[in-house]
Amino acid sequence: MANVSTTENQGRMPSPLSSLGDSLPKILIRFGLLMLLDALTISFVWQLWFSGGAGFAITVTLVVIAINVVFLRTDAMPLRWIMPGLAFMIMMHIYPVIFTVFTAFTNYGDGHLVEKPVAIQQIESRTYVPEGAPTYGWTAYRDADGNIALWLVDEEGDTYFADSEGNYAPAEEVPGIGELDANGAPLSIEGYTRVPANQKLVTLPELQGHTYGPADGGVQVTGINTATQTEQKYEYDAENDTMVDQETGLIYYNVEGTFTAEDGDQLRPGFPVTIGAENFTRIATNPAIRGPFSTIFIWTFIWAFFSVFLTFALGLFYSLVMNKPDMPFQRAIRVLMIVPYALPPFISVLIWRGLLNPVLGVIGTQWNPGWFTDPFWAKVGVLGVNLWLGYAYMFLITTGALQGISRDIYEAAKVDGASGIYQFRKITLPLLLVAVGPLLIGSFAFNFNNFTIIDLYNSGGPPIAGAATPAGHTDILISYTYRLAFAGGRGADYGLAAAISIIIFVIVAIITLFNFRYTGMLEEVSENV
Amino acid sequence: MRNRDRLDTAWRLAVALLAIAFALFPVVFIFSAAINPVSSLNTTQIIPENPTLDNFRYMLDNPQHSFGRWMMNSLIVSTITAVLVVVLSAFAAYAFSRFRFRGRQGLLKTILLAQVFPNVLAMIALYLILQQIGRVIPLLGLNTLGGLILVYLGGAMGFNTWLMKGFFDTVPRELDESAQIDGASHFQTFYQIIFPLVRPILTVVFILTFISTYGDYLLARVMLSDNKTYTLAVGLSLFIGDQYGQRWNQFAAGALIGAIPTLILFYLVQNQLQSGLTVGAVKG
Numbered sequence: 001m002a003n004v005s006t007t008e009n010q011g012r013m014p015s016p017l018s019s020l021g022d023s024l025p026k027i028l029i030r031f032g033l034l035m036l037l038d039a040l041t042i043s044f045v046w047q048l049w050f051s052g053g054a055g056f057a058i059t060v061t062l063v064v065i066a067i068n069v070v071f072l073r074t075d076a077m078p079l080r081w082i083m084p085g086l087a088f089m090i091m092m093h094i095y096p097v098i099f100t101v102f103t104a105f106t107n108y109g110d111g112h113l114v115e116k117p118v119a120i121q122q123i124e125s126r127t128y129v130p131e132g133a134p135t136y137g138w139t140a141y142r143d144a145d146g147n148i149a150l151w152l153v154d155e156e157g158d159t160y161f162a163d164s165e166g167n168y169a170p171a172e173e174v175p176g177i178g179e180l181d182a183n184g185a186p187l188s189i190e191g192y193t194r195v196p197a198n199q200k201l202v203t204l205p206e207l208q209g210h211t212y213g214p215a216d217g218g219v220q221v222t223g224i225n226t227a228t229q230t231e232q233k234y235e236y237d238a239e240n241d242t243m244v245d246q247e248t249g250l251i252y253y254n255v256e257g258t259f260t261a262e263d264g265d266q267l268r269p270g271f272p273v274t275i276g277a278e279n280f281t282r283i284a285t286n287p288a289i290r291g292p293f294s295t296i297f298i299w300t301f302i303w304a305f306f307s308v309f310l311t312f313a314l315g316l317f318y319s320l321v322m323n324k325p326d327m328p329f330q331r332a333i334r335v336l337m338i339v340p341y342a343l344p345p346f347i348s349v350l351i352w353r354g355l356l357n358p359v360l361g362v363i364g365t366q367w368n369p370g371w372f373t374d375p376f377w378a379k380v381g382v383l384g385v386n387l388w389l390g391y392a393y394m395f396l397i398t399t400g401a402l403q404g405i406s407r408d409i410y411e412a413a414k415v416d417g418a419s420g421i422y423q424f425r426k427i428t429l430p431l432l433l434v435a436v437g438p439l440l441i442g443s444f445a446f447n448f449n450n451f452t453i454i455d456l457y458n459s460g461g462p463p464i465a466g467a468a469t470p471a472g473h474t475d476i477l478i479s480y481t482y483r484l485a486f487a488g489g490r491g492a493d494y495g496l497a498a499a500i501s502i503i504i505f506v507i508v509a510i511i512t513l514f515n516f517r518y519t520g521m522l523e524e525v526s527e528n529v
Numbered sequence: 530m531r532n533r534d535r536l537d538t539a540w541r542l543a544v545a546l547l548a549i550a551f552a553l554f555p556v557v558f559i560f561s562a563a564i565n566p567v568s569s570l571n572t573t574q575i576i577p578e579n580p581t582l583d584n585f586r587y588m589l590d591n592p593q594h595s596f597g598r599w600m601m602n603s604l605i606v607s608t609i610t611a612v613l614v615v616v617l618s619a620f621a622a623y624a625f626s627r628f629r630f631r632g633r634q635g636l637l638k639t640i641l642l643a644q645v646f647p648n649v650l651a652m653i654a655l656y657l658i659l660q661q662i663g664r665v666i667p668l669l670g671l672n673t674l675g676g677l678i679l680v681y682l683g684g685a686m687g688f689n690t691w692l693m694k695g696f697f698d699t700v701p702r703e704l705d706e707s708a709q710i711d712g713a714s715h716f717q718t719f720y721q722i723i724f725p726l727v728r729p730i731l732t733v734v735f736i737l738t739f740i741s742t743y744g745d746y747l748l749a750r751v752m753l754s755d756n757k758t759y760t761l762a763v764g765l766s767l768f769i770g771d772q773y774g775q776r777w778n779q780f781a782a783g784a785l786i787g788a789i790p791t792l793i794l795f796y797l798v799q800n801q802l803q804s805g806l807t808v809g810a811v812k813g
Contacts, residue, residue, distance in 0.1 A: 044665055053661030077715075081624035082636065085617035085686040092683025093643055096651035096658060103653060321544045328538065329545075335799070336549045339556060342795035344744040346762040347784045350769055351555050354562075354780070357773045362558060392552070449647055452746040456766055478649065478747075485653045486751060494653050501650045512645045 034071055037064065052115050055102075059095040063087045097505070103498035104279055108272040110492050112257050116271040120236045120243075123259065123267050127211060127220060127230035128247045136160075136219060136227040139185040140203050141192035148203060149192060150212050151185050152219060152227060159184065162212035162219065200224055234267065243267060279499035288468030293480075293500075295464060300448060300476040303383070307447040308440055310387045315394025316432070320424075323402050334399075341392035349456040352385045372458045375473035382457045382474050389453065393443075401435040402428070441515040445508050449478045469496075477504045562781035584782035595756055596783055599764030602674055603743055604790065606760055610678050611739040614685040615731050621686055622693035623719050627705065637691075644687040648680070652751050655680050659752060672754045680748055689734050696730035697723065736794045743791055761787050 041064045048057040067087065070079045106112075114122070136152040143149065149163040151171070159171035171177060176190025187194065195203055201224060211218040211230065221227045234243050234252075243252040243259040252259035258270035283293055322333065340348060356371040358364040364371060371381040405428065413423050433440075454460060460472030460479045470483040477500060485497035563584050565577040588596045625637060648655065656671065659680065663670015670676050704726075705718045713721070724731075746762040753759050759767070765787060769780045 047665040048661060051661065051664040053658075053664070056658050056661055078624045078628035078630040078633075081620040081628075081715075085621045085690065086636075086640075088617065088679075088682040089640065089643060089684075089686050092655070092658075092680055093646075093648050093651070096648065096654035096683070097646050099654035099658065100651045103657075318544070318548055321541050324538065324541055326538075327541060329542075333545045333549065335796075337545075337552050338795075338799075339552050339792075342792050343556075343788050344740075344762070344791050346744060346746045346766060347788055348555065350766060350780070351559055351784060354769075354773050354777055355555060355558060360773055360777065388551070388555070449649060451649065452744070452762075455750075456746065481650075482652070482747065482751070486656075494657070498653050501653065504650055505646055508647065508650070509645045516641070 030071060034068060038068065055099060056091075056095065059091055063090050100498050100501050100505075102274075103494055104502050105274050105276060106272045106495050107257050107270070107275045107278075108494040108498075109496070111268060112270040112272045114269055114271060116257075116273075119269050119271040122269060123234050123243060124232060124236060125211075126233045127218070128233040129222070129228050130231050130247070133229040133231075135222075135229070137183075137225055138221060138227045139183075140195040140200065140207070141189050142195055143192050148195070148206060148210075149189075150219070150221070150227065151189075152212075153184055157184070160213075161189070164210070164212075166213070168213040168218075275495070279496045282496065283499060283503075286468070288466075289496075292464045292467040292469060292471035295473070296471060296475050296477060296480050299379070299474070303379075303454075303474075303476055304444050304447040304450075306383050307386050307390060307450070308443045310383065311390035311394045311443075312398075312440060314387060314391040315396075316398045318391070318395045319399040319402055320428075323399065337395060338392040340388050341390075341396070345389055345452050346456060348389055349385060349453050352388070353457060356381060373462050375462055378458055378462060378474050382453060385457060386447070386450070386453050390443075390447075397436050397439055398432060401432050404435060405431050438515050438519040441511060441518065445511045445515070448476070448508060448511070449504065450476070451478045451482065454479045455482070469493075559781045559784055562778050563785050565778055584778045585786065587779050588783045588786065594768055595759070595764065596768070596786075598757060599759050599761045600787065602758065602764075603761040603787075606674050606677055606681075606749075607739045607742040607790075610681045610742045611735045613678070613682055614689060614738045615735045617682070617685045618687075618689035618693055618734065619724075619727070619731060620719075621690045622697050623723060625690065625694045626697035626700075627702070637694075640686050640690055641688075644684070648684050649747050652748060655683075655748070656751050671752055672758050674758060677749060677752050677760075680752060681742055681745075689738070692734060693727070693730055696727055700726050733798055736798045740791050740794055 041060060045057045045061055048054075048060070067083055070076045070083050134154055136154050138153075139151040141149045141151065143163075147164040149161065152160040152162060154160070160168060161171050161174045161177075162168045174189070177186045178188035178190075180186050185194075204221070204224065207221040211220050212227075213219045218230060219227050220230045231246065233246055235246055236242075237244055241254045243254075244250075245252070245261075250261050250265075252261045252265070252267055254260075256275050257273035259267040282289055284290060318337065322330065327333075355361045356364045356368075358368040358371065369377045372378055409427055409431075410423060413427060418426070454474055454476050458472070458474055460475035460483065462473055464471045464473055469480075471480055475483070481497045481500045481504070484493050484500065486492060561577065564580040564582070566579055566581045566583060621640075625633065659669070659671045659676045662679075663673070663676065667673070668675045669679055700723055704722050705713075708718045708722050709715075743760075744762065745760075746766070749760045749763050753763055756764070765780070765783055768783070769776055773780075
């Protein structure tokens, strides 16, 4: 510690060599790079802001401002070294956590995916056919880009030409119209090729939903030979934040991000809005969610506990057996025994799934109590697979920790006449637990979120009967969250999934903070200055 | 006494044999399946009658799936991530180890606390963020390797910085001081003096990051949605799906190829790993 004072000085009063030693070209390069970064950021953030990423845009802006400050002020020199890593941490770790919390209080998910203006625009684009609306016959023409234009003939025989851009004019004003056929449609129009009659049916899906003619209302193709004058069905009333049905006069009120009429009729799509703690109350009170959730919640703890306990027990047993100084082949045995730990888990789990396969697997055909179909045996199976995957890690750490226990204690115990089992219970185990305790807690936290094994073993199955959400008997909270958000097959519910993420966050945070306290990791920071 | 000792060694060896059998039994079956021309999981013979390398050839050549591509994607993503993680956390560790500045402790704690929240739990947010980024920079959006690497870099600091800082602290400061008296800049000091001395810990962090990135299934599964961008974890799991009957042997060959990178790395760091794990364990 003799050099403490010199290093202290170094930080507070930067030595002339480091702060003023920067040559002019170096400074110019730094300014140049910063300006380049700023220019790129402005362009990125600008576009991001207008494409629905305001929160992330703000985060990026703050991070880049911080980078500028750190690289422009000489007294912030130490932070220059930390800033690059910190920038990624803030953008891709801290902000996502905050964003998750925010999402948990919204109805974000299927039916509420697009921002409000987009939802309004989509609803407003719908049309209806007013009573007695004029109908037209139509002929399609395609331009070089593949866009379809229509030649329309109304009931009086007047003809119009409407292109896909919204231009709409009586046919006689359109230039480049060729000879008419028997039905009064031109054989050619300059810049267009006529779609033959036998391909009309094929073009129909392309035309669906497209409106020709003036913006309010316009003409829509309604059948193979008919097109009809339509009008805008819904109009947004910004003052009252309501959607008004132009046909019936029905008013749709904005109820938690969905325009809903008094009779309960809803307009899709909705848009994301904050809905308070509703996702959390749903978990707590909705029986169809609460039932499976509590099953999964309890199983997550059982799973994490037994994962640690079983792997630790086997790993410790092995290391006790191998812990003999003159044991032959020790190195070779060790290398072979940790093979399961060295294989990527996604590969081993898939292999085990094959071995347990009831029709084909070498174990499954001999002995199959329902490795994937019976709730209890599926749990036994996934714990067994995890035992194979995890004991080698425990073997490694207990072997190391055993070496740390002094031989003298055992000698003393032997003199006192303590039996082997007594020695294990009173000496080995307590000392070992002190040494590897934090790692066991860490392992618990890891298995609490061990998605890979759970998902690859049986996709969380077998399914829990009667669950309102996709839930299985071996699902743990994280795999359940994943299914809610991405793979449910019943639509994504980001809000609910985020709410469950928060619950896991809290549990894992408590476990880990407890672990830090246990190891004094946080205190270490203060000591080691 | 000699006899008792021999007996003692004998039963320990017997247990070791059983342990090795337990450890290797699935691996043996995978080998067997990989060289077996007949597609069946349930062969009684460990060495099939007509061993063949066709399954390996099928996995590497067949254009219908993209095993080679997945393998490549995994290697690309894991290598780039590991390199960047080492660089980012080594820079930070250098600063934390060598400079005393205001907010140092707070920052160290913040970095550690951020790790309390595993980023897999923020997968929904990360998914939505990549979706937003992708609208502006398609190369870093959803379903791109760039986007996936970006996600992994969120966890670059954290424990790695701590691990490295501990190691950096053991390098005597007199070394960099004398270098700086000779006129070396901080970067020169870092690159020419510290870097060669801390290479072991950088190697360990590189390999551990590589292995964990290579083995990640969840985030890759969430972010990637196309056969061409899958990493091995996603591709291989979808390849086998429920088709154990038809694809077991090909899968076995793929699994063996896929396990090679981590097996090699594990073998290389085996010793450092054990001492690293136990040093962490005994500290406290």
